[in-house]
Amino acid sequence: MGFDFNFIMEQIPYLMLGARNTLIISVIVLLLAVIVGIVGALAKTSGGRFLRLITGMYVEIARNTPELVQIYFVFFVFPSLGLKFNSFVSGVIAMTFFGGGYLVEVFRAGIEAVPKTQVEAAKSLALKNRQIIVNIVFPQALKICLPSLIGYLIFILKMSSLLATIGIVELTFVANDVIANNFHAFEMFSAVALLYLIMVWTISWLLGIVEKRFKYEL
């Protein structure tokens, strides 16, 4: 059986739609997960005992259970609890849940990597706690975290393939959808694999550049 190029050419618009949606979802999830990560990291580093405990539990659950099961949980269990979302929102919620779990640890490490003397210096200048966090610790922590964040964009992008299972039209869904009707599994999965690799490799190339630049600045 030969490789049917014409078939793939016909599918290019649909493939591009899938790739575009994969990218859009990944970026949305990353941004939301960054927010969760920052809030969680602040709770873990400067919250009270109870807040730290809750955040710790969240992080452990998010990181130690399968991403697929978390997606199913939001998609199948939430409606039975009276929380009805469409598949897109369900997918984004689930992915933000586990993505955020990883980013809490990333930001916590970033915050802790900011030298203590910086905080002491800020205190001696009579800055308020909020000012210290927002103006002193945070900008430096973000810089330290940036390479990891790009790394987690790759993780999120790869995990977004799971969203096909709940019917979100992204790249993996496109592949399944097409081969369900046309049986060109080899051509389709080759094309989809190539598109994933192009996206992942581009991001990791970007990561390399960012890492090299920041190595000298830090």
Add this chain to the structure above:
Amino acid sequence: MPWDIVVKNWSFLAAGLWATIEIFVVSMIAGTVLGVLMGVLRTSRVFLIQITTRAFIEVFRGLPTLITMFFVYFAVPMLFQIEIPSFLAAVIGLTLWELSEIAEIMRGAIQSIPKGQVEAGRAMALNKAQVLIYILMPQAVRRMLPPLIGVYTRLVKGTALASLVGVNDLVMAGKIVVERTLEPLEVYVFIMAVFFIINYPLSVLSRKLERKLI
């Protein structure tokens, strides 16, 4: 919450859990052996070996494991006119991803050991294999351990994908029970708890070793 759903369907869920464990153990062993091998080859000085192993690793680390698994399950049989059973497809898909991760860890561990040690070993008339086995490996293994366990925790989570190529694993069993009983909450809490109980000790161990070895 009517927890008896889990109890009533226990034998069914347990059969699923058993399949999940089988997939995990088989891919863990296969991935570790092949990954260590690939990692050693990756540090080879022969350009052709270097470039092929690197390409292999970059491809299977870059692809979503689900796509690799689908490729093995749907595309490969069409290409070669053979049939690949679900279980095998799941194991191959997970192993390809895992061995690439482990190869990368292995390469990092070997290259982090000072060159002087290899030179010293060679100066003591050890051959290349002896240097690898007696000098590099014992140190590399110590450094590899925390990230290796990290890969295993991700592998445990990855086994859930087997349900998507039709393996009757824990996730699939849970899905079937939910379809029968229409009580998703108990079943999914149970599945998450099972995975958590397997994974949490592993991730604690990984963190502990990391602190100890650095």
